[in-house]
Amino acid sequence: MDDIRLLSSLQSSPEEGIKSLMDKYVKLVYTIVSARLDGVYSDDEVYEYVSDVFVEVYKSRDRIDLGKGTLKAYICVIAKNKAVDALRKSSSRVRAESIEEQDTDLTSSFSVEDECFDNETREEILYAVNSLKEPDREIIIRKFYFSESGKMIAKHLGMTENAVNVRVHRALKKLKEILC
Amino acid sequence: MKLEDFFDSLDITRTDELIKGGMPENELPKSAYDKIQKSVMKKAGISKGFKIKILLIAAVCASFAVIFTAFAVFYIKNADNDNHGFTGGESASETEQSTDEKNDILHIGDDLVMGDMLVDGGVLWIDDDVEDEEDPDGEREPAADILPSIPNEDVPEADETVSVDEEICDDTENESVIIDTNAVYVQYEGLSVTEKLKAVYSNRNYDGRYIAVLVKLANEPTQEFLKAEKKLERLYDELDQVRDTIERLSTLLHYGEYLAEYQIGGNGVMLDENKYQSITEYIGDLADIYITDGVFLKHEAEEKMSEYCLEEIRLEKECEQATLEYERANNIKLVSSKALTEYFISLGFSAERTDKNNSTIVMVKYGDLARIRSAIDGSFEYSSEEFLFSIAKITDKAVYSSDNDKIPTEETTCVSAEETDLMEETAVQIYEE
Numbered sequence: 001m002d003d004i005r006l007l008s009s010l011q012s013s014p015e016e017g018i019k020s021l022m023d024k025y026v027k028l029v030y031t032i033v034s035a036r037l038d039g040v041y042s043d044d045e046v047y048e049y050v051s052d053v054f055v056e057v058y059k060s061r062d063r064i065d066l067g068k069g070t071l072k073a074y075i076c077v078i079a080k081n082k083a084v085d086a087l088r089k090s091s092s093r094v095r096a097e098s099i100e101e102q103d104t105d106l107t108s109s110f111s112v113e114d115e116c117f118d119n120e121t122r123e124e125i126l127y128a129v130n131s132l133k134e135p136d137r138e139i140i141i142r143k144f145y146f147s148e149s150g151k152m153i154a155k156h157l158g159m160t161e162n163a164v165n166v167r168v169h170r171a172l173k174k175l176k177e178i179l180c
Numbered sequence: 181m182k183l184e185d186f187f188d189s190l191d192i193t194r195t196d197e198l199i200k201g202g203m204p205e206n207e208l209p210k211s212a213y214d215k216i217q218k219s220v221m222k223k224a225g226i227s228k229g230f231k232i233k234i235l236l237i238a239a240v241c242a243s244f245a246v247i248f249t250a251f252a253v254f255y256i257k258n259a260d261n262d263n264h265g266f267t268g269g270e271s272a273s274e275t276e277q278s279t280d281e282k283n284d285i286l287h288i289g290d291d292l293v294m295g296d297m298l299v300d301g302g303v304l305w306i307d308d309d310v311e312d313e314e315d316p317d318g319e320r321e322p323a324a325d326i327l328p329s330i331p332n333e334d335v336p337e338a339d340e341t342v343s344v345d346e347e348i349c350d351d352t353e354n355e356s357v358i359i360d361t362n363a364v365y366v367q368y369e370g371l372s373v374t375e376k377l378k379a380v381y382s383n384r385n386y387d388g389r390y391i392a393v394l395v396k397l398a399n400e401p402t403q404e405f406l407k408a409e410k411k412l413e414r415l416y417d418e419l420d421q422v423r424d425t426i427e428r429l430s431t432l433l434h435y436g437e438y439l440a441e442y443q444i445g446g447n448g449v450m451l452d453e454n455k456y457q458s459i460t461e462y463i464g465d466l467a468d469i470y471i472t473d474g475v476f477l478k479h480e481a482e483e484k485m486s487e488y489c490l491e492e493i494r495l496e497k498e499c500e501q502a503t504l505e506y507e508r509a510n511n512i513k514l515v516s517s518k519a520l521t522e523y524f525i526s527l528g529f530s531a532e533r534t535d536k537n538n539s540t541i542v543m544v545k546y547g548d549l550a551r552i553r554s555a556i557d558g559s560f561e562y563s564s565e566e567f568l569f570s571i572a573k574i575t576d577k578a579v580y581s582s583d584n585d586k587i588p589t590e591e592t593t594c595v596s597a598e599e600t601d602l603m604e605e606t607a608v609q610i611y612e613e
Contacts, residue, residue, distance in 0.1 A: 014226040022217055027205035030216075034206065047212055051219035058224050069192035076195050076203070080188075081434060088430060088489070125186060126197045138204045145187040145198070156206060172183070 003071040010061040018058055025072065029053050029079045035146035036083035049086050053079045080145075128175050136171040143168055189479060412502040419495040422488055428463040429485045432470060433478070 006024070010017035030050050037046050056078050057064075057071075064074055129140055135157055142148040142156070150168070154161040190198060463470075470481045 014224065015221065018220055018224065018226070019217070022213070022220065026213060026216060027208050028203055030208045030212075031204060031206040043212070044215070047216050048219060051216045051223060054216070054220045055223045058220070069196035070199075072199055072203075073192045073196035076199060077190075077192050084188075085430070085434070088426070122186070122194060123197075126194060129198065130200065137202075140183075141198070142204055144184040146204075147184065156204070175183075 003066055006071060007061055007064060007066070010058060014058065017061075018054060021057065022054060025075050026050070026054075028072070029075060032076060032079040032146055033083045033086075035142065035148040035152065036087055038152065040087060049082055050079075053082050056082070125175070132171055132174065136167055136174075139164060139167050140171050140175075185479075185482065188482065408502065408505045411505070412499065415495060415499045415502050419492065419499055422492045422495060425466070426485065426488050426492060428466050429470075429481055429488065432463050432466060433481055433485060 006017065006021055008017075009020055030046075033049050033053065034046050037049060041049070053075065057075060064071065129137060132140060138157070139153055142153045143150070148156075150161045150164045153159075154164045157164070159167075187198075466481075470477045470484075
């Protein structure tokens with residue numbers, strides 16, 4: 001079912017529409033939300049946040065402008081914001097921050113200069129990320145878009161954590177070469 | 181800028197570009213899927229099952245209402261004709277009550293427990309002589325003590341509520357002071373009183389029902405105590421400010437994302453003028469910093485947000501440390517009003533805090549009384565005898581008046597701490613003042 005029909009279904013037949021929407025995107029939303037909240041919230045609480053994403057999509061069904069982006073993109077942005085909000089609320093954030101700090105130690109030396117971030121550069125970065133070969137692309141997205149820890153990525157991809165870190169290192173080096 | 185910041189700043193259009201190359205997805209257990217779906221349907225209010233449940237409940241309620249009305253009508257008619265339905269010494273004259281009074285009887289019956297209500301030949305009646313099987317000695321805590329209800333002028337409460345003298349209430353024009361004498365004062369075991377308690381009441385208006393929780397340092401504070409307290413309070417003030425800024429920044433970032441009209445350059449989004457106004461009203465001075473000529477400086481806001489979050493964590497740790505110092509300085513487990521307020525909030529209660537003359541009042545919602553008692557009973561163990569912790573329950577009328585001039589003053593009144601009716605007297609004295 002394409003986006004237009006999904007939105008139309010949400011408006012005309014909400015129950016069926018939500019079921020279709022969930023069938024299509026629940027794994028993606030779960031991946032985005034759980035990547036940030038895993039270890040901070042219980043499984044049931046994570047499920048609640050996942051459900052909040054779909055409720056928000058449902059409530060804003062009349063305002064979604066498919067001219068700006070696909071429904072999938074909307075859902076990704078909403079899921080990401082929900083997860084960030086939830087993380088902020090959590091008193092266990094200290095733990096998450098410390099995990100992030102450990103991770104960023106690895107990545108901070110590969111940051112891109114601010115001045116590179118004009119619109120054109122953004123396009124280039126996106127293009128560069130998308131042109132990475134798998135599983136490097138997935139690792140980069142999991143790490144920097146989903147904020148998954150190296151350990152989690154290793155678990156999902158069946159690798160060792162060390163192997164993931166090495167791939168991150170190489171992929172970032174490649175990205176930097178392309179950009180600067 | 182780091183790559184994760186770049187990804188965080190992606191708008192919908194660019195997210196779209198990113199996901200064109202595919203997005204990883206983790207497996208989700210079927211049971212989890214079912215839970216999520218159920219939750220979504222419930223929150224969205226569109227589940228058929230949910231609707232059916234609501235309809236069923238409504239139907240059952242309606243049926244009960246019809247049956248109850250039929251009983252009531254039958255009872256009233258029966259009472260008009262003769263007094264078969266009464267036992268326990270009601271005289272015939274008692275049956276010649278107004279309709280309102282009869283309704284009161286039925287209403288009171290609602291609150292009785294099993295064993296009080298009998299059915300005789302289809303007539304619902306109240307037998308005063310029947311013992312309460314669960315509480316034959318009548319020692320059970322009155323229901324109003326657990327979940328107190330607002331006294332209603334049309335349907336008078338049972339004896340557990342006592343109106344304070346009319347004289348006191350005269351100038352409040354029907355804003356009578358009601359004090360529940362069964363639960364006015366509770367002193368917890370393990371806490372003893374070494375000196376008098378100064379009870380200080382807030383003069384603030386409250387439109388809800390609250391109880392006042394008073395914590396008072398009984399002895400003169402030491403220098404060490406004052407130092408620790410000052411430090412703790414300063415840190416908590418700083419923490420409050422940081423949290424407030426985080427809250428507003430969070431709002432700005434959240435709505436900035438959705439309200440953006442279009443993205444300009446690499447560093448901001450242009451906001452629609454009306455939306456811009458509504459945002460700036462909420463975020464206050466942050467608007468001057470992060471919105472320039474209608475351009476929302478998203479990256480700056482995000483970077484600052486990260487700094488504030490780290491600052492919040494740092495302050496939380498400092499507060500924790502300062503609390504320990506404070507506790508050590510006083511040989512207590514927890515007494516700080518800030519800490520107490522935080523504690524109540526952490527338990528899920530609404531709490532407000534005011535400080536007056538070294539005394540503290542934490543105002544918490546009235547309806548939370550039972551839960552608070554239960555929580556406090558198990559959690560507060562004072563090793564020192566220097567502190568008194570007491571709880572008083574006062575209806576909203578005791579601290580609320582529609583006329584600002586009639587609000588009780590915050591001046592203190594000294595009462596012997598050994599008196600078990602301490603709070604009642606205090607409340608009355610304050611009103612007399």
